Amino acid sequence: MSAILELFSYDFFQKAFLAAVFASISCGIIGAYIVSRRIVFISGGITHASFGGIGLAFFLGFNPLLGAVLFAVLSALGIQFFTKVAEIREDSSIAIWWSLGMALGIIFVFLTPGYTPNLMSYLFGNILTVTTSELWWMFMLNTVIVLFFAVFLRKILYIAFDEEFARTAGLPVALFNYLIMVLIALTVVLNIRVVGIILILSLLTIPQATANLFTNDFKRLLVYSSLFAFVGTIAGLFISYFLNIPSGAAIIFTLVVIFGLLRLVKSFV
Amino acid sequence: MDPLIKIENLSVAYDKVPVLENVNLEIHENDFLGVIGPNGGGKTTLLKAILGLKKPESGKIHFSKEMSGRKKPIGYLPQVRHIDRKFPITVFDVVLSGGIMQNRQNAKSIAKDKAEALLEEMGVIGIRNKAIGELSGGQMQRVFLCRALLSDPKLLILDEPDTFVDNRFEGELYEKLEKLNEELAILLVSHDVGTITSCVKSIACVNKYLHYHPSNVISQEQLANYNCPIQIISHGEIPHTVLKHHHQ
Numbered sequence: 242m243s244a245i246l247e248l249f250s251y252d253f254f255q256k257a258f259l260a261a262v263f264a265s266i267s268c269g270i271i272g273a274y275i276v277s278r279r280i281v282f283i284s285g286g287i288t289h290a291s292f293g294g295i296g297l298a299f300f301l302g303f304n305p306l307l308g309a310v311l312f313a314v315l316s317a318l319g320i321q322f323f324t325k326v327a328e329i330r331e332d333s334s335i336a337i338w339w340s341l342g343m344a345l346g347i348i349f350v351f352l353t354p355g356y357t358p359n360l361m362s363y364l365f366g367n368i369l370t371v372t373t374s375e376l377w378w379m380f381m382l383n384t385v386i387v388l389f390f391a392v393f394l395r396k397i398l399y400i401a402f403d404e405e406f407a408r409t410a411g412l413p414v415a416l417f418n419y420l421i422m423v424l425i426a427l428t429v430v431l432n433i434r435v436v437g438i439i440l441i442l443s444l445l446t447i448p449q450a451t452a453n454l455f456t457n458d459f460k461r462l463l464v465y466s467s468l469f470a471f472v473g474t475i476a477g478l479f480i481s482y483f484l485n486i487p488s489g490a491a492i493i494f495t496l497v498v499i500f501g502l503l504r505l506v507k508s509f510v
Numbered sequence: 511m512d513p514l515i516k517i518e519n520l521s522v523a524y525d526k527v528p529v530l531e532n533v534n535l536e537i538h539e540n541d542f543l544g545v546i547g548p549n550g551g552g553k554t555t556l557l558k559a560i561l562g563l564k565k566p567e568s569g570k571i572h573f574s575k576e577m578s579g580r581k582k583p584i585g586y587l588p589q590v591r592h593i594d595r596k597f598p599i600t601v602f603d604v605v606l607s608g609g610i611m612q613n614r615q616n617a618k619s620i621a622k623d624k625a626e627a628l629l630e631e632m633g634v635i636g637i638r639n640k641a642i643g644e645l646s647g648g649q650m651q652r653v654f655l656c657r658a659l660l661s662d663p664k665l666l667i668l669d670e671p672d673t674f675v676d677n678r679f680e681g682e683l684y685e686k687l688e689k690l691n692e693e694l695a696i697l698l699v700s701h702d703v704g705t706i707t708s709c710v711k712s713i714a715c716v717n718k719y720l721h722y723h724p725s726n727v728i729s730q731e732q733l734a735n736y737n738c739p740i741q742i743i744s745h746g747e748i749p750h751t752v753l754k755h756h757h758q
Contacts, residue, residue: 399607457598457641
């Protein structure tokens with residue numbers, strides 16, 4: 242116990258703890274929406290496409306997260322455009338953007354002279370190296386997401402459940418869909434540092450699956466998902482520290498174990 | 511009396527393939543119009559055009575003064591097969607979604623009281639906290655009917671409310687609709703001609719074109735003039751109407 246308390250006296254660990262809190266809230270809420278709406282695959286496409294932006298930023302020498310945001314939003318719009326305007330099947334357009342982003346990222350990184358030490362931490366995340374400015378960005382994103390969902394909860398829920406009915410009721414469906422798409426892109430990008438591009442889908446789906454074991458109420462699902470995400474992230478963080486294994490992988494492993502155990506318990510109760 | 515809705519020369523197409531052509535129709539207060547026709551004949555498309563979900567290629571849909579405005583007083587019960595049954599939403603929230611754009615004061619508490627009253631009336635108040643996926647077909651239709659009625663509509667549009675339900679519920683549903691019809695106009699889409707002809711006041715056959723029959727009985731002479739490819743099969747003593755082919 243004292244070893245755990247001692248950890249909190251380290252600056253890097255305090256930052257990691259805050260990052261875990263912010264990641265849990267933003268991924269818990271946005272993930273619950275993504276899962277409810279069955280757009281997990283789109284989110285995966287956006288996430289992986291953002292790698293192209295990270296590569297571009299390495300190549301041109303600007304902030305990688307900025308590049309990631311740029312590519313995430315572009316791919317979100319690109320998927321919409323391919324599907325609605327160019328009439329390419331949705332799953333195919335997602336896969337095209339997904340792999341195009343990764344390919345561009347690899348090309349840019351390859352063209353960048355010298356060694357790129359941080360690349361692995363973007364792919365697989367490292368919550369222990371989150372910087373103060375990244376924490377501020379995560380804090381602002383969390384504020385926006387919590388406010389947006391608190392103010393518009395009912396409208397978001399009704400549009401997500403039955404888009405057509407929402408349109409007949411006069412709700413601005415397209416506007417809400419675009420706003421939430423932007424929030425998804427930002428959530429994905431700002432949490433890349435925590436679990437990485439390849440693993441972020443887990444924070445958007447596993448705590449939600451766990452929460453879904455206990456509730457079918459949308460509002461509760463948002464809250465429970467954040468809580469389960471928090472428990473898994475913190476536990477994973479400790480496991481990663483004491484067993485000296487990569488934090489992103491440890492967090493996901495913990496999330497899955499929690500889900501598996503609770504699922505088992507539920508079938509016996 | 512102006513009609514609530516007047517449709518003039520309406521044509522609708524999907525990807526340039528015409529689904530409805532040159533449709534004319536009026537819906538008046540207290541109408542009870544049954545819309546029948548084969549699958550793919552354009553019944554749902556007609557509803558979507560009226561609801562503003564599908565833009566017509568040509569033609570006009572006029573709404574009377576009381577039907578105008580951004581939030582039109584139309585209650586809509588969509589086909590339940592399009593509903594995601596795994597969506598995490600409770601029955602009560604589904605019903606409340608029917609009143610989302612009401613901007614009166616205390617709108618929220620009024621909507622909650624009304625939603626409770628409707629669930630009570632439909633006999634499904636006991637399942638208000640259940641998830642939508644736990645309901646039977648009949649319960650689901652009742653819940654969606656509550657949602658459609660929450661906004662006090664002038665016109666109620668139902669798209670095949672008789673799918674996934676048992677016969678007993680179907681009977682109850684039509685009784686409910688007949689009672690509701692004293693207050694509002696109803697447009698009921700069904701592929702089950704036999705049942706709807708017993709309660710509707712007029713019939714529209716939709717199969718790319720629309721043929722309007724001002725009563726719920728279609729005479730032999732009328733049948734001879736049209737070509738509406740609908741068939742029903744019935745065994746035994748059940749009173750039923752067989753609509754023969756329309757000749758366009």
